Amino acid sequence: MNLADKLEMVNISDTGRKRPHNEDSSIADPELGLAVIADGMGGYKAGEIASAMAVMTVLETVREGIGRLRPANGRQESGPLHPEAWQLLAEAVQKANGAIFQTAGRLEECQGMGTTVVSTLLYDDHIIVAHAGDSRIYRYRSGQLEQLTIDHSLLQELIDRGFYTPEEAEENTPKNLVTRALGIDPEVKVDLGEHEVQPGDIYLLCSDGLNDMVTDEEI
Numbered sequence: 001m002n003l004a005d006k007l008e009m010v011n012i013s014d015t016g017r018k019r020p021h022n023e024d025s026s027i028a029d030p031e032l033g034l035a036v037i038a039d040g041m042g043g044y045k046a047g048e049i050a051s052a053m054a055v056m057t058v059l060e061t062v063r064e065g066i067g068r069l070r071p072a073n074g075r076q077e078s079g080p081l082h083p084e085a086w087q088l089l090a091e092a093v094q095k096a097n098g099a100i101f102q103t104a105g106r107l108e109e110c111q112g113m114g115t116t117v118v119s120t121l122l123y124d125d126h127i128i129v130a131h132a133g134d135s136r137i138y139r140y141r142s143g144q145l146e147q148l149t150i151d152h153s154l155l156q157e158l159i160d161r162g163f164y165t166p167e168e169a170e171e172n173t174p175k176n177l178v179t180r181a182l183g184i185d186p187e188v189k190v191d192l193g194e195h196e197v198q199p200g201d202i203y204l205l206c207s208d209g210l211n212d213m214v215t216d217e218e219i
Helices: 046-068 083-106 154-160 166-172
Strands: 024-029 034-041 117-123 126-132 136-141 144-147 191-196 202-206
Touching: 024 046, 034 046, 034 202, 046 083, 046 117, 083 117, 083 126, 083 191, 117 136, 117 202, 126 136, 154 166
Parallel strands: none
Antiparallel strands: 024 034, 034 117, 117 126, 126 191, 136 144, 136 202
C-alpha cells in the first residue's frame, strides 16, 4: 500500500497572547512527505532567524537527497528498516545546526540564537523522525494519543532521574529550559526513530506553545 498517495498535511501557526511575534517556523511539503517545526530562541528576532534557517535547511537537504533513497529489501533483524532515510534526515538536521552556529558566531545580532527542531519524513509507508529539543510529535491511532518523542529538557531529565514525579516537576521546574538545541555547539545530538504508518493515523508536530497550554487529553 502506498500511503503517500493518501497523505494530507495542514500547517497552522498562532502567535498567542504572550508575545508580539512568533519565533516558530514550520513547513509541510506533501510531495516530499516532509514536515518540520522549529521553535527559535535568542535576542531580538534572532529566534525567528534560527528557526527559519532550520526549517529551510532541512527542506533543501531532503529535497536534494530524497531521490537517492532506495526502498527497504525486507525486514531488518536489527537497526533501522530504512537506514538511508535516517541518514538523510540526520544529515539535514546537522546541516541546519552548522548553519545556525556559524551565523550566530559571525553576526553580533544573532549571537546566542538557537532553535529546537522536530521533523518527520514519510517514506515507504514509514515515518522517520528526527528531533532535538522539546518540540514534539504525537500519533493519534485508534482513539489513542501517544507522544513519540522524549523532550530534551531539564524538566524531563529530572523526571527521568527520579527527582520528581511528572506532576511535581510541572509545579517546581521551569518548562522552557531545553538541554539540546540547534546552533549552540558545532554539532548536535539528534534523536532518530522510525514508525510504521497505518491507514487513518494522524501525526501532530508541535512546539511547546501548544503542549504548555493544553494537556494531552485536550489535544
